[in-house]
Amino acid sequence: GTFGPTYACGFFCNGTCDSYLFAVFIVHAYDASLIEYQHTEFPQVVWSANRNNLVRINATLELTSDGNLVLQDADGAIAWSTNTSGKSVVGLNLTDMGNLVLFDKNNAAVWQSFDHxxxxxxxxxxxxxxxxxxxxxxxxxxxxxxxxxxxxxxxxxxxxxxxxxxxxxxxxxxxxxxxxxxxxxxxxxxxxxxxxxxxxxxxxxxxxxxxxxxxxxxxxxxxxxxxxxxxxxxxxxxxxxxxxxxxxxGYHGECGYPMVCGKYGICSQGQCSCPATYFKLLNDRQPALGCSPITPLSCEASQDHSFVELNDVAYFAFSSPSSDLTNTDPETCKQACLKNCSCKAALFLYGLNLSPGDCYLPSELFSMMNNEKERTHYNSTAYIKVQNFSMPRASLGGKETSHRKRIMGFILGSFFGLLVLI
Missing domain, CATH: 2.90.10.30 (Agglutinin, subunit A)
Known part of the structure; x- marks a missing residue:
């Protein structure tokens, strides 16, 4: 026989095996009937019925006489079903394409996992x-x-x-x-x-x-x-x-992902840093987890809000079709943010010449990035709302106060592991 990947379905656990998915996964098979387990990377789950409602040992899957596929937990609670009772289902099939199908007497699909x-x-x-x-x-x-x-x-x-x-x-x-x-x-x-x-x-x-x-x-x-x-x-x-x-x-590469450097983080050429002075890394050894304000914003003390200005810093949402203000200027953008306590930053985007631009007022600030103007063909400035202090002026890679050093680190590469015990 020959070895090769093929689709299978059944109960699957990830890690400790105290809870289970009913899933479709890719396994390594020997001929048509023998699943081979020497490859620790198998199986690869490509669909699951109950990812939000895992079941325990002794759970059951039943195709009922009225045509409903029901996943029942060990205590009898219904964890998931296809809701196909009374729809003339006569059988269940896992196709060669990995599609789990409930079909009627004409072999027509009544329900299929590909639709979910x-x-x-x-x-x-x-x-x-x-x-x-x-x-x-x-x-x-x-x-x-x-x-x-x-x-x-x-x-x-x-x-x-x-x-x-x-x-x-x-x-x-x-x-x-x-x-x-x-x-x-x-x-x-x-x-x-x-x-x-x-x-x-x-x-x-x-x-x-x-x-x-x-x-x-x-x-x-x-x-x-x-x-x-x-x-x-x-x-x-x-x-x-x-x-x-x-x-x-995307257009901005790795730095264009909204959480590449976590909240408040700034991505530049594969490295993550925090805005100067008012922010700290959540974890000094893992800069990609993001930053947090040293002094949290307080709506009760909004009179003490000010901004950290970051020149040449862009944001992934600049590609979104809806800015909060258009044909405006930086000062109007900042004032709009100050008047809205939920606003975390005033992000200003404008043409290569000093001109009216678009203003974004996010209520949650994800990763920012260094604006490579030769690629984007626009200017951008981020005004990050902070608590208590007067506004320093800093640009990404620019001068900072002598008693503080920029903390930078490499983005940790993603590591994907799958511990399979079935």
Whole structure:
């Protein structure tokens, strides 16, 4: 026989095995019936039913006589179901593409996991308008509660970060004007992530993002990670699972990700630092975790609010279509922030010549970045709201008071591990 990756479904635990997912995952199989376990990187979970409601040992999965697929915890509580009672379901099938399907007597799909994605896509799968990928909280906590999501609209495919119940766009892969009545969708093809906004299959897509062609099936998948990256992985026999693409690597590169240096952090050429004087690193050994104000902002003492001025500092939300003020000046921008206690910064964007510009007033300040004007073709200044002190003037890489040194460090590379005990 031959070894190779294949899809399977069942109960899966991550780490201590005191709680379980019902999931679809990629395993390493020998022929059609034997799963081989010597590869510690297997299995790779690509869909799960109950990421927000894990079950314990002795949980059961049942396809009931009335056609409902029910996941029941050990105490009898219903953890998840397909809600397909009375819909003429006669069977359950896991397809060669990794799609878990409930079908009727005509072999038509009544319910399928492809219509309910979690954080991953596999080749052949659609991401439909109105559906989204949602990142897990962390690489060890798979709960659906991460900051990042990816969704299709009638204008294209967009990546968002959640901030105070508001979705802020940090990257777009395709943007189009909708004229077709067909629902928009993206499909993960072998060699591309293709977008159908006005076009519909089997016609040519409106756009496509290249993905290295898979050497085998199902030897590839993509996942939206808790850091906001949409990474593509491929199984290579000699080395295991390997990242082969990062599809949201945007105009600003690594520094364009909203949490690359944590909250209040500044990213410059792969390094993270804090704004001078008023901020400190959360962890001196891990600058990428971000910064915190030495003196927290107080709405009760708003008369003592002032700003730290950072020249040539940009923000990922500058690509968002909606600024808070347009055709304005820096002073008006700052005053608007001072009048709004929830405002954490006044971010001003303007042309290469001193001119009226756009003002952004975020209520939550994620990572900022050094503005490389030769690439962005705009000027930008960040005015960070602080408590108590008068406003110093500092630019990224500029002079600072002699008794304080800039704290800088390398962004720690992401490390992804999967401890599998099934």
């Amino acid at each position: 994605p979690t954080d991953s896509l596999v080749p052949g799968q659609k991401l439909l308008e109105g559906k989204k990928l949602t990142a897990s909280v962390s690489t060890t906590n798979w709960t659906d509660g991460g900051l990042f999501s990816l969704s299709v609209s009638n204008k294209g495919l967009f990546a968002f970060i959640e901030s105070n119940n508001t979705s802020i766009r940090y990257y777009e892969l395709v943007k189009a004007t909708k004229t077709s009545k067909e629902p928009s969708h993206a499909r993960y093809l072998n060699g591309s992530l293709a977008f159908f906004i006005n076009s519909s299959e089997p016609r040519e897509p409106d756009g496509a993002v290249p993905v290295p062609p898979a050497s085998s099936s199902p030897g590839q998948y993509m996942r939206l990670w808790p850091d906001g990256h949409l990474r593509v992985y491929e199984w290579q026999a000699s080395i295991g699972w390997t990242q082969v693409a990062d599809l949201l690597e």
